[in-house]
Structure formats: structure tokens, C-alpha cells
Amino acid sequence: MNDQQTGTRPRFEVRARHTGSTVTVYQAYRPEIGRAAARDGRFPSTWSRERMTWVKPSFLWMMYRCGWGTKKDQETVLAVEISREGFVRALRNACLSHHVPALHGDAAAWRRELRRAPARVQWDPERDLRLDPLPYRSLQLGLAGEAAARYADEWIVGIEDVTPLATEIRGLVREGELDRAAGLLPEERPYPLDDEVLAHLRA
Template structure:
């Protein structure tokens, strides 16, 4: 189970920003309590309405995974970036906050394969080099992933600010394969909340703040940005996620060292 302090909360990304310090290159930050952690995903209105009403994500017949991974994000700002504050397209017009038990969340991470980096155990870098980019390369990489029966894929992408600008440190995305998503929906999601209005109000406030006087702490006070605390994980999970590798690479980048090959395309 995650190491959750019952006394003072651990340092947060918000506190780090206020202190003008940089979080480690790879660090999980999330909204959580003693029992659950919150992750986000965006869906169409049809799927979201049925899910919230029944507290069951697959309540709508429109909910279907096909051969695509389902990517969940603990980072509120990364969800805002990917969905365009819910305005990107009709498939992402409703943002849902999904609560998971800590044990289930950690079980996903323990079963993960890291889709980034050229020196991590089980890296997908070889596939990227082998097949290249473009539509044909993307399809070839997809088929190879399916053939390997990966259940969970983790990707570390640049974290985003509430204004969705790219930050220097990374944010975790967790891709759940079609083979596992049914169990995730049935057994691992214990609460569903529609937070679309919060995302849209945040965008309204930021659009009206032309001089950028409204900072992160103020947005937290207004309830538009959740107070995401550092989510500590056991050492075995750190190894699976390549978190210490990420810290080493972050030091290289900040000191001008090479991190060639570290960037991979961001996933939905």
C-alpha cells in the first residue's frame, strides 16, 4: 500500500511551485485520502451521464474499448491539457474523476511496462527505433504490443501547469489494455464524479486573467485545482516505473547533459 502520512501531508507540487523548487523528474502527484486515489479520464456525454448516474463506468452501450488502451491520469492539469479543458472534441467533452482503492492502483503499477527511455528494463524504445514514426510505424508498433499481451503501459510525459504549459518534470499516465479494462471497470473503480464544470470554470478564470496575476495557490483556494500531494510508492514499484532512472535523467537535462531518445509521443 502507498505510504500515506497520517500527520503532516508530504510536499506538494503546489508547495514546490510556491517555493520555486523543481520536483523530481519522475514523481506521482495525486489527490488521495486514506482509502482511495483519484485519476481522471474524459468521455463523451452519453458515456459520462450513464456512468455518473449508475456509478458504473460501462453503463452506456457506447462504452467500448476495442483495441485501444484506456489512459488514466492522476494529474488534473495533464487531463486539462489532453482534453483541452473538455473542449477538444465530443469524445472528451466530459471529464470524470474516478476513485480507486490504493491496493488496486498499485496493482496496476506493479503490472506495468514503461513506454519511455532507452535503458529501462522492458523499454519500448527498441520498437520505436525498429518501426519508426508515421502511420505504418505506429500500426506496426501497435501490433507488436498486442502480440506481447501487455496489460498495463506507463508513460512519463512532461507535466503541465493549470495554463497547460509544459513543465520540466514528468507526469505519469497509465494505459490499461482492453484485456484488463473490463476488470478495472467492474472491480477497481469505487466512485465516479463529473468534474467538467470545474475544468471549464478554471479556463474561464484563466482566460480572463490576462496579466496572469492568479497563481496556483489561489486556484487551489478557489477549488479549481486540487491539492495534489506526492504519492509515495514502495521500492519495488519505483523500480518497475523507472522512477530513479527518471531522476538521473532529470539531473542530466538540468545540467546540460544528453537525454537523447527520452522523448516519446504523448498518449491520449
């Protein structure tokens, strides 16, 4: 087994709920922002395009990050459906959030690339239903500047408040009903990408 493969899964693989034209990513916000976004299908004016915003194709990694929607200012969990074109564009123009000598050369070159890139990627351990880490990685995609503006204004196809789903699955997990909980999870399949799209993003 090489360092890019863990069991039957590649260590660095994008898995997501997707259709022929869209991919779903997850975010969590305080209710004033999250509920307005779900109601209107776009982020409200209080949502800042000047800050980096992180999106996660993995529902369970989002649950790990927001504590099933219980953490402060992350009480509303959103499933944001965006265009595949926008998602791939962000990946093509992204930089890894940490320095990898084999990819970037010296650290100064990586820092220059990071400053120029409108998006960044980090890979964190995927999570299971108990939110324990798994041996393979989950993509986190940070969008800033032009990428954040395009995300908010061009790429979004729809926004759904999935907080009730998160609460229901969490309840089943706490009751030990793991099979029932798993049956409610969004179906996340390997997302088809040309190898060159991820070549510069594999840590």
C-alpha cells in the same frame, strides 16, 4: 542535481488526490458515456473493455489533453476514484510505453514485455495552469485486457463529473485570476509507493 531530480521535485513521481484507501484519476469522454458513468457510478455498456483506456492522476494534464473539456468526444471530464490496491497492482504489472535499453535490454525483449503487460506507463511533462509544460513528469497509465476489465468492474469506488470545475478554472485563468484558479485545483500530493513499484517504470 541528478537526472531523477528536477528542482525540488523528483522527475518521476506520482502525484495524485488520494485518501487512505483510494486514488483519483481523470478521464474525458463524450457526454453519452461520461454523463452516464457519473450518474450510475460505473461505465455504461457502450464503454469498451476491449480497448486500452488511459487514466491520469494529474488534473492539469487531463486539462491539457482534453482542452478543458472542449475537444470533440472529450467534453465530459470525470474524476474516477479507484482503490489503491488496484492502482498499485496496475503499476506493478505495467511496462513502459517506449524502449529504454538500460531497463529492457534489446528492443525485442521490450516488445515481448509490452505484449504481455496488461498496463503501460508513459511520463509526459506536467502542466501549469496555462497548460505550459513543467520540467518534471506526470504519470499516464494505460489499462488493457484484464487491467481494463478490473478497472471498470472492481477498482472503481466512485465517479464524479468535474466538467463544471474545469470550466470554472478555465474561466479564471482566461481572466488572469491565477491565484483564484489555483485555489480550486484538486489537492494532489506525492503518492506513497515503495521504490520497487516504480523501479521498472522510470524512463
